[in-house]
Amino acid sequence: MKNILFAVLLSTISTPFFAQVEAIDDFYAKHKRGEDVVSLNLPGFLIRLGASIASLEADDEAERVALEIVKDVRRAKILTGENLRVRRSEIQELIGDLESEGFEELMTVRSEGSTVNIIIRERKDIIRNIVLIVNDDGEFSLISLKTRLYLEDLTYLINKSIEG
Numbered sequence: 001m002k003n004i005l006f007a008v009l010l011s012t013i014s015t016p017f018f019a020q021v022e023a024i025d026d027f028y029a030k031h032k033r034g035e036d037v038v039s040l041n042l043p044g045f046l047i048r049l050g051a052s053i054a055s056l057e058a059d060d061e062a063e064r065v066a067l068e069i070v071k072d073v074r075r076a077k078i079l080t081g082e083n084l085r086v087r088r089s090e091i092q093e094l095i096g097d098l099e100s101e102g103f104e105e106l107m108t109v110r111s112e113g114s115t116v117n118i119i120i121r122e123r124k125d126i127i128r129n130i131v132l133i134v135n136d137d138g139e140f141s142l143i144s145l146k147t148r149l150y151l152e153d154l155t156y157l158i159n160k161s162i163e164g
Contacts, residue, residue: 023097037081080141
């Protein structure tokens with residue numbers, strides 16, 4: 001009886017910790033079965049392992065800093081495809097749904113037919129989720145990261161990469 005009670009309690013308590021963003025899950029489920037679509041769901045330990053191995057071969061300071069920051073990624077969900085056609089209205093709807101779930105658009109970059117949206121969700125000055133949406137004339141990528149990052153870390157990384 002104690003084991004059953006413990007299992008029920010553990011599953012009830014752990015559910016919020018593993019919950020994903022509903023808007024991302026719906027979008028991912030809708031588009032992951034397309035032709036030439038790659039969809040990945042990577043756990044944090046695998047990301048940290050890869051970052052640790054890659055940091056041994058890092059050539060410059062910006063790469064080492066980026067790999068240090070990657071170690072703070074808890075989970076990654078990736079959807080990408082060369083022929084993945086996603087209408088602009090679907091992207092705007094996804095962004096709207098994310099905003100209703102507490103996300104803020106950090107920046108949008110448009111260049112030569114490509115659009116990159118970076119959307120984050122913060123709590124207590126810690127970035128908990130980062131969503132990157134890249135739409136480039138028929139090539140589409142959605143990267144959703146569950147993280148524990150500080151904005152200063154990202155700012156430092158951006159500055160280091162600009163410096164050289």
